[in-house]
Every structure is written in C-alpha cells, then in structure tokens.
Amino acid sequence: MGIDQNSIIAQFPILKQQINKFPLVYFDNAATTQKPQCVIESLTDYYSNFNSNIHRGVHHLSQKATEAYEQVRAQIKDFIHANSSNEIVFTKGTTDSINLLAFSIGETFIEEGDEIIVSELEHHSNIVPWQMLCQRKKAHLRVIPVNDEGDLLIDEYRKLLNKRTRLVAVGHVSNALGTVNPIKEIIDLAHQNNSFVLIDGAQAVAHLAVDVKALDCDFYAFSGHKMYGPMGIGVLYGKKHLLEQLQPYQGGGEMIASVSFEKTTYNELPYKFEAGTPNVADVLALSKAIEFIQKYGISNLAKLESEVLEYATEEFKKIKRIKIVGTAKRKAGVLSFLIEGVHPYDVGTILDQFGIAVRTGNHCAEPIMTRLGIRGTIRASFAAYNTKEEVDRLLKAIHKTIDMFG
Numbered sequence: 571m572g573i574d575q576n577s578i579i580a581q582f583p584i585l586k587q588q589i590n591k592f593p594l595v596y597f598d599n600a601a602t603t604q605k606p607q608c609v610i611e612s613l614t615d616y617y618s619n620f621n622s623n624i625h626r627g628v629h630h631l632s633q634k635a636t637e638a639y640e641q642v643r644a645q646i647k648d649f650i651h652a653n654s655s656n657e658i659v660f661t662k663g664t665t666d667s668i669n670l671l672a673f674s675i676g677e678t679f680i681e682e683g684d685e686i687i688v689s690e691l692e693h694h695s696n697i698v699p700w701q702m703l704c705q706r707k708k709a710h711l712r713v714i715p716v717n718d719e720g721d722l723l724i725d726e727y728r729k730l731l732n733k734r735t736r737l738v739a740v741g742h743v744s745n746a747l748g749t750v751n752p753i754k755e756i757i758d759l760a761h762q763n764n765s766f767v768l769i770d771g772a773q774a775v776a777h778l779a780v781d782v783k784a785l786d787c788d789f790y791a792f793s794g795h796k797m798y799g800p801m802g803i804g805v806l807y808g809k810k811h812l813l814e815q816l817q818p819y820q821g822g823g824e825m826i827a828s829v830s831f832e833k834t835t836y837n838e839l840p841y842k843f844e845a846g847t848p849n850v851a852d853v854l855a856l857s858k859a860i861e862f863i864q865k866y867g868i869s870n871l872a873k874l875e876s877e878v879l880e881y882a883t884e885e886f887k888k889i890k891r892i893k894i895v896g897t898a899k900r901k902a903g904v905l906s907f908l909i910e911g912v913h914p915y916d917v918g919t920i921l922d923q924f925g926i927a928v929r930t931g932n933h934c935a936e937p938i939m940t941r942l943g944i945r946g947t948i949r950a951s952f953a954a955y956n957t958k959e960e961v962d963r964l965l966k967a968i969h970k971t972i973d974m975f976g
C-alpha cells in the first residue's frame with residue numbers, strides 16, 4: 571500500500587513558504603534536506619528541558635541527557651545493522667568522519683609506498699583527506715575511472731587492486747550524477763585483496779536501506795543533515811576490531827582513561843574517538859529524523875523519490891536542448907543536466923525567480939566534471955516530499971528560460 575505523501579509534506583514547515591511570490595519548490599536535497607517538525611522540536615526540547623553536559627555528571631539532568639544520547643547510539647546501530655553500539659562514533663558529519671578515519675588509519679596502517687583507491691565520482695570530502703594522508707605518508711592515490719554514463723569501470727578497478735592497496739574509499743551514491751555504485755562487489759573484491767573499505771554514505775542513508783553487516787564494509791560514513799536530521803552531526807561506523815586498533819584522531823576530554831604527564835591511556839570504544847563535549851542536542855534530533863524515516867519505511871520513501879526522478883528524467887529527455895549528465899544503470903535522487911547555450915549559473919538564478927531551488931556548479935566533485943569535459947551542471951535532487959507537480963513547475967520554468975535565451 572502506498573503512503574500519503576501529503577502527510578509527509580505537512581511535517582516540513584519550511585516548505586509552506588513562498589519565494590519570489592511562488593510556492594517554494596526545494597530541489598536541493600543532495601546539499602541538505604529540510605527538517606520535519608519533530609526534528610525542530612527536539613532541539614528546543616533539549617535546550618528547554620534537559621541541557622547539560624553528559625557522561626561526567628551525577629546530577630539528574632546530566633544522567634537524563636547521557637541516557638538519551640547513548641540510546642541514540644543504539645538506535646543508529648540498529649538503523650544501519652551494526653553489531654554493537656561501540657561501532658558507532660559520533661562526528662560532525664561525513665567530512666569529519668572521513669578526516670577522522672584518514673588520520674587514524676593513516677597513523678596505524680599506512681606506510682610509504684602503500685596505495686589508496688578512490689573513484690572519479692567522489693565528492694571532494696572523499697578525495698582530499700586521502701590526498702593529505704598520501705602526502706603525509708608518501709603513499710599513492712589510485713583512481714577508478716568511470717564511463718560516459720557515470721558508471722564505475724569495475725574491470726579497471728580489478729586491475730588497480732594489488733598487494734600495496736591498503737584501502738578502497740568509494741561513495742555509495744554519487745552526489746553529482748546520482749549513480750548508485752555496486753558497493754557490495756567493490757567491497758568483496760577489496761577484501762579478497764586484503765584491503766580495507768570505507769563507504770561514503772552521505773547520499774545513501776536517506777534513499778537506501780543500509781546494512782553494514784550484510785555489506786561487510788569496514789567503515790561507513792554519513793551526515794545527519796542529508797537525512798532529514800540537523801546539521802553538525804554525523805556518524806562513522808567502523809568494525810569494532812579495527813576501531814580498537816586505530817590511533818585516536820583528536821586528544822582531549824572524554825577520550826582518555828587516565829592522564830598523567832608521563833603517560834596517558836585512552837578510553838574504550840567509541841569514546842576514544844569522541845574528544846570534547848559532544849553535540850548532544852543534534853544527536854537527539856537525529857534520533858527523531860531516523861524515527862521519521864522508519865515511520866514511513868525507507869523503501870516507501872525511496873519509491874516516492876524514484877517515481878519523481880523517473881518522471882523528471884522522461885520529461886527532460888523530450889526537451890531537445892537539455893542534456894542529462896549521468897545516465898548510470900542505477901540512480902538515486904539526483905538529476906544533473908545542462909541546457910545548451912545557457913550557463914548553469916544563469917539557469918539556477920532564473921529558476922530561483924520562480925521559487926525553485928536547485929544547485930549549480932561542480933557540486934564539490936570537480937574531478938568527475940573534468941572527466942566529462944564540463945565545468946558544472948544544474949542539479950535537481952529529490953527527497954520524499956517532492957512531487958511530480960513540482961517537476962512540472964520546473965519544466966515550465968525551464969521552457970521559459972530557453973525562450974528567454976532564444
């Protein structure tokens with residue numbers, strides 16, 4: 571049975587507004603999704619009723635906040651099917667998760683001459699931390715190429731794997747083109763080669779069911795704000811036996827067992843990786859975002875999005891001057907395109923005049939743009955509250971744009 575999309579839309583107060591006298595059409599969900607009322611209220615509730623620092627207080631508020639915070643860790647463990655709550659490290663977001671891992675795995679496992687594989691599709695957040703690590707350790711970055719459609723060339727990936735490959739870091743879903751990568755195959759091939767695998771799940775968690783156990787990935791990173799949750803909170807999942815071996819990323823409060831000037835010992839997992847006062851309010855609000863997703867079921871939400879994506883793709887194909895960028899075999903949530911003769915920035919500016927929010931540019935994925943021989947695209951990215959009627963408004967505005975530019 572389908573779900574009532576209007577009841578979903580009604581929960582997002584920001585969508586009720588008008589922009590430039592038009593009802594807002596928000597198609598910039600790959601950058602950040604909007605937040606349902608339950609997430610917004612959770613933030614006020616925390617600061618109104620039980621704000622306090624956690625883990626080291628005996629008083630009522632601190633205990634209440636600590637308990638709530640740790641419950642969310644268990645909830646996330648279930649959400650992504652991890653084995654243990656100790657495998658869930660709270661971070662500021664995907665970028666922070668990847669930087670943490672790049673530092674910690676680098677200090678623990680990477681030596682001069684080692685190789686790290688990324689792909690041409692990656693977001694800068696899954697490129698630059700590895701480049702920095704390679705510079706630090708005199709290791710080498712290798713890159714899986716893509717075809718013109720935006721699919722990774724798996725045979726080329728096989729050829730890149732060798733005995734120096736220590737880690738493979740690839741995205742689950744491309745933010746620039748929407749490609750859903752065959753990550754199970756990528757993970758299995760890496761493991762046959764004794765290499766670790768990080769999956770950048772920033773664009774996946776709101777669109778696909780993620781099961782880290784079934785995937786058997788070693789690490790998985792994602793951001794709260796791309797899955798209806800707040801900004802400033804994210805997760806790094808890591809297999810327990812690996813996290814246990816890794817050097818900590820930052821030093822400070824909470825991550826220690828004992829400190830003396832002679833010798834400091836580190837706390838147990840996951841606290842070893844959570845130095846300083848944590849972002850309790852956003853962790854609790856993230857919990858509400860997960861409840862929101864689970865209330866409807868991720869596959870039901872994904873179905874709504876893929877119907878909109880398919881509809882938009884078919885309608886865009888009918889417009890001669892539009893070129894869809896990224897036509898991979900399997901896609902989620904993203905339609906990148908160009909209008910012949912019109913600069914993406916101009917398209918974005920005109921669409922905004924009609925109350926339509928899209929993103930233009932290289933989407934923090936410059937290498938894939940370079941590979942495709944373009945500077946950037948216009949990107950419409952969808953969430954469960956987007957409708958075919960909104961796509962119709964986009965189409966109408968695009969026709970007007972084409973007319974304006976002759």
Ligand code: PLP
Nearest residue numbers: 663664665693695745772773793
């Ligand atoms: N990876 C991918 C695929 C992304 O799309 C993004 C953000 O757009 C990131 C990483 C970085 O996420 P954040 O800015 O939340 O750290």
